[in-house]
Amino acid sequence: MDEAMLRSLTPGVLGVLVRRGADFAAAEDAVQDALVEALRVWPDDPPREPKAWLVTVAWRRFLDVARADAARRRREDLVDEEPAPGPVPETDDTLRLYFLCAHPSLTPSSAVALTLRAVGGLTTRQIARAYLVPEATMAQRISRAKRTVAGVRFDQPGDVATVLRVLYLVFNEGYSGDVDLAAEAIRLTRQLRVAVDHPEVSGLLALMLLHHARRASRTGPDGALVPLADQDRRRWDTGLIAEGVEILQTALSRDRLGEFQAQAAVAALHADAPTAAATDWVQIVEWYDELVRLTASPVARLNRAVAVGEADGPRAGLAALAPLDADLPRYAAVAAYLHERDGDRSTAARLYADAARRATNLAERDHLTRQAARLNTR
Template structure:
């Protein structure tokens, strides 16, 4: 028996995954329910992995839609007693379906339906839009595969119960993609790279400045990834990062994507965040960071997100631009229970010269930290202030 083909046997494995959202969208538009459409496309993909190494079809998109539709119909015929309506049969995709991104966009929107919890929306997006297996998603989130399978099944049932009768909210889609990005990576699935791949695909087909703003933000953050930890896995703050480890090509792309988005003169939250990230990436050294301009961009961001996290980050920027006392004054109106409040206050107290108070606050922040790497970093900061010679 021939061994299963490896990804290298495919002409372009990633391009094959890019066909998934549109194919599912076509089946849903023809009358398939969401779960059955996703299952049929998955079966067609397995058949593609078996057949395509012998010779890729002239039109992979048409092949995938045709085979998936036939597999769906086979399932319907096998359970004809459950059939609720007459289904329209297509031997080949119509010209309107071929290359039409509307089906893919609808699938993005379905997976980001407001009736879903954020965790379920992320899982369903990775499964249906990203084409990842349930096992891969479970490993990325460090949960049992059975748990993830149940989560995805429940999400599919919710989506099936809520038909889209009007255009979905693209902003919800972007929020879900950003949630995927912020999950980081684990196991064989790099969720950061997957989020960038999906957002890049969306940006290639949707002329919306905020979609491009989110892509720019992801690229600019991801470009600094290699410098965020040292050789033993400890966190390295931005001021101490080795900037020669930053991915300059990715930074360049991120800045170009951002500039194109800003040219629309339709500023949004993701564009403002990307502008802040670009200013950090543009500074040759930490000392050369343009903090006054960063404060200005935080002021713009507050127009769209007047939340405590944005205000906390702005206060830190004010402390760098106008001095630690100004930063502490900007923190005064925030709830001390705000995440990172203690760490930010400790940072500004340390810059003001009150090392004893800063060390106390870093220790308190370490006790409140839920992440081991962050806790280690905060403890090291407290130790550095208490024992500067060491």
Template sequence: MNEVLLRSLIPGVIAILVRRGADFAAAEDAVQDALVEALRTWPADGSANSPRSGDASGSSGSPGGGRPVRDPKGWLVTVAWRRFLDAARADAARRRREDLLDEEPAPGAAPAVDDTLQLYFLCAHPSLTPSSAVALTLRAVGGLTTRQIARAYLVPEATMAQRISRAKRTVSGVRFDRPGDVATVLRVLYLVFNEGYSGDVDLAAEAIRLTRQLAAAIDHPEVAGLLALMLLHHARRAARTAPDGSLVPLAEQDRGRWDTASIAEGIGILRAALARDRLGEFQAQAAVAALHADAPTAGETDWVQIVEWYDELVRLNDSPVVRLNRAVAVGEADGPRAGLAALAAVDAASSASSSNRGHRIPRYTAVAAYLHERDGDLATAARLYAEAARQAPNLAERDHLTRQAARLNARR
């Protein structure tokens, strides 16, 4: 069975059922039933050309009764719609929809229109929390099972099932009658990408696959910018960790292990997006990543141009995180004291907000430690590395920062 084919068809089939009148939760359940039927009846080689004989089982069975399945999407739509009809007719609360339910479309080819884009927007609905939006996107658009998503997030399957169920209830009844917010969809996909890899699901690779799918459906320079950013970051993945699992900073990475094909593709996509002269945050971030990828060695990195791109980013999104990254670039381009001055401005800006008061933004302390070390203040740097280790969000980062503190303490 060709699992890749099935997963690629899921969003379009769900969207067709929703457009016909099914609410999102019911449509998603019906499509899952159809997938089970496909796994049971389609050939093991995944050709989807000739289901096993005897696959018709009453009104809810597979269409065709052994005839060749020349349109897998149409096959899934027909089976899923019949599953939805059976479930709806059995539910007394839905009797008011009988007029709709009795008008079953005849089996045949699925419509050529691609509703996948609308499904992206539905899964990124503003009423959903970021974690729920990500889970629903992975389930409905990505085609992952609840168990796979739960393993990726290292939570019990029952917990993830409840999260997805709540998300489906939230978006049930939402109509596809207004343009979706592309920026929200991109933020959700970037959240998926930043989850990286855990369990048996490579979420970074999954995010790239989904963003490619979105880029094929919508002509938008920021979609291209996000895809380029993902490819450029992902190209460095193999070099980010040592054989013992410890983190390897960018400046120390073996650039021979970077994926040059992904870098070339990402830069090509970015150039085409920038040529449209509609700069957005993801394009600017991708430009920074491209400058890192272009440098043969860490010492040849064009930090002056990177600072210029961060200046563009500040104009687009004047957030503490962007200013923090800019401070690092300033420290490399103009020296550690200039970087510390830029960092002090970040601290002042973040402390001005009551919601942030008393809380350092992520990586602030680690950046301060690095810049103090560059400036020769090893005692302060060691103390800050140790403090940053206590704040680290994961074990690998904590171990790395602890080793940095120990290294400096040994030199004093």
């Protein structure tokens, strides 16, 4: 059975239940039950109308729960009004659900979990495995998030920027457990791009595709991290790169530059270079200047220092780095790289070791430790 197709139907089914009067939390639970039932039944008895089947099963599940809940007696009138099974009118509720799941009242982690459940159609167990936490912990997180947005009404336009930040968080989780969150984020962003006409949505999709194109070359056979300059560019996915560049060019032509478009432009310049030495670092610095102007982000300034170091030499990079807070994530790693390029290997080794101690990612920590050991051995 095509689980991707099943997940793609989830927002529409959930939207139907909400429009019929179910509150979000109860409707979402009912849809999840219907998805589980579909996984059990469909392989032997596939329905003619998959969405209609899911709506019928989810609605009946919701009504069963409503009947048993004394605190919700006001829903009893709905029991005798069950619509007859059949085709479901095509109404796109995806965008509404995106805005609901990325509501400003939710923490980033809760927004991501709720998006994966309500829009992505993943089970609590799948999300828990992806985040390497117990299923009970993830269930509590999702339950709290649903309670938080239970009474939210959409009489005002939602914030696209918040939705995009949530999707970018999903993408950056990459892959763990049995769910490829990077691929899932790309799927959801494609879906959002159909639902809303905004150049930053295209910018984010282009950024994801360009980063994802390099995925196969990011680690070696032993799982060790491979820096961009050392990656085998023959393993990059040229199809994803071409698609990402085309989407980015269309977004940029609308002359409404945003942070994701600027980041995608940097990624496109890396993807366009046949070798690391042929990278157009001068233009990358210019794009980082735009990104700093748009966001004033310390992380953007940190990445700009690396680009300046490549374009104008390591001492220029260190000068660009100097005003930044040394406690920034990856600051020590960037400083180590620039000092090594400037010939100061002892300082670089010390900074690589410091960066390794600060690293929260195991692969990154191992890579930085090896860099420090390499310089100390020499």
